[in-house]
Amino acid sequence: MQANLNTTQSNDEFMRDPSVVMDLRRLGSFYPYKLSFMRKLIRKIMRQKWKISIDHFNLDNDGYGEIIYDIKTPKDCFHFVVFSNFLDPNERTDRVIAEQWDITLTLRHGKFDQNQLEMLRNNVPLQEKGRMSSNTIVLSRANRSSRNFDYVIDQLSSGQQPSIEKIKEVGYIYRTTAVYGSGKFGMADWEKVRTHYKDFSEPFSAEMFSCFMIRQFSFDQVEHIARIKSPKDSVALEKSTKINLGIGNATGLGMAPFLIKHPLLINNWIEKREKVLCEILKTTQPDENRLAALLSLAQRAFHHLDEINSENKTQNKINKNAAEDLKRMVSWIPKNKKAITNWTDLLDHISLNYGVETQEIANTILIEIYPDIALDMENYNYIDEKYELMPKMSLIELQNIIEEKYKWALKYNFKKAKNNSVFWYRSEEKMEPRLGQRGLDEGVEKEMLIGVAKIVSKCYDSICTISNNSIIKSVGEFVFAHPEYRKIIRRIQTLSKTIYGEIRANLLEEDVMPIHLLRCKLSFFGVGKFDPKSRLWLRNTMFQGAPIIDDIADDYKDDWFFPTIETSEQNRDNEIH
Secondary structure, eight states: SSOOOOOOSSSSSSSHHHHHHHHHHHHHHHHOOSHHHHHHHHHHHHHEEEEEEEEEEEEEEOOOEEEEEEEESOOOOOOOOEOOOOOOGOOOOSSTTOOOOOOOEEEEESSOGGGGGHHHHGGGGGGGGOOOTTTTEEEEEEEEOTHHHHHHHHHHHOOOOOOOOHHHHEEEEEEEEEOOOGGGGGGGHHHHHHHGGGGOSSSHHHHHHHHHHHHHHHHHHHHHHHHHOTTTTOOOHHHHHHHHHHEEEEEOOGGGGGHHHHHHHHHHHHHHHHHHHHHHHOOOOOOOOHHHHHHHHHHHHHHHHOOOOSHHHHHHHHHHHHHHHHHHHHHHHHHGGGGGGGHHHHHHHHHHHSSSHHHHHHHHHHHHHHHHHHHTTTSSOOOOOOOOTTTTHHHHHHHHHHHHHOHHHHHTTTTGGGGGGGEEEEEEETEEEEEEEETTOOOOGGOOOOOOOHHHHHHHHHHHHOOOSSSSOHHHHHHHOOOOGHHHHHHHHTTTTTTOSSSSOTTTTTTTTTHHHHHHHHHHHEEEEEEEESSEEEEESSSTTTTOOGTTSSSOOOOSSSSOTTTTTTTTOOOOO
């Protein structure tokens, strides 16, 4: 499948066809890029010079207690509260059914009020079972890395830094298991956050900032315990070691339905990425410096892939194949650089000769070496996610839209068991999405509308059964006769104006891979080093290679793209202009 062929659904010949971009396997091959949310957040923090300090420190000798951080931005102030409690190692789990965690935390608006501490102690550690106040923006929890936490403390207390090899195995000290926002458990809803707390007015920026602060807490806590353990011999984490350490994350099926339920938002994310790539293809040409930059970043990407430590054989094979492709690409380009007169031909060569992962790495690198073009599109455009029914549209026009825009959905035969094997529902206990086996598991009557292809096909079949002599001529008349299709028709009509709104996959088939949905969304967050634990959940690393709060006063260079452990320090100050 070629990745860079032009689209018939855009007026711009350089925009990629949605049949290519919205393929589920390709979406599951996306990588963080210049406008990923973490990159944008760090640029904002560094360039606006946010002031982050410890307001309240109350950890005992074992690191239990609380720390409260004060955050001052040019516009506002916030506080970040972390509670650390003893957790029996046998109780430590990434699963959403857990009821205790090593740390629990919250991001709140305003200056910290000491009088609220007891209320926070009584509620934040309870997570879903607690209640938050309306100035609370994020609620989260995290667990220690069983392989790194004690090891890092032992190293620091003996006067040593953690070894690079150990960090390569697990590149973090803590791993988050859930990050809640947008009005859950009494917190400020998204509309309030967006309009009242301007520093976090972009989707997921508050959640990403909370993960950045968990990373900072992990440094402060292990250094504190090491000092108590060995006052004379202990050392602090070196800056380069801190940069090498990120924050881990475990993400499960709960994230997958988001991409289906918010297609206008997803279209915005993907269309912006594609427009940056399109603008580069239209307005720039390869030269000696840009080709050298591309080769340098391709080599960095190779080392980045080589550092990923996963027990998943499939992922290891994907990473190995992509790394081998990158090595071949790095060897091929210098030999043929005189013939590389435009980027489109190069990307088409990559599409024809290398795998999907390598194609998306190449696209991401190309965006990285033209930062000015990417940053010109950095401003967030608010998306009002309204899905409106157009009742006056003729039924013939709706039928034509389905045939044109949903041709991919009509190709599935849902009478075949394999194409209608699973159903999505929410668990009663945690209200988290789950996959059920149709015909075997209970709960099919509670099925979520995730199988877009199936419901579109059923709607289309119903339209086709209406004879020319029928009195039903408009969408409004059809919906009155078939109210079960109201929601999907509203979606079809709204998304007909988008390019990348619909993921082109049957999410009900027996071998569906929800992990591709997770990875797609996480790539826009800025997450890297994916480690699948099954087709339903994965671990990953956030902010590895990113600056730390001590860097805020420095001249910031935005260069932690495809971070590598060995070179995270020496690669800084090499941002491409």
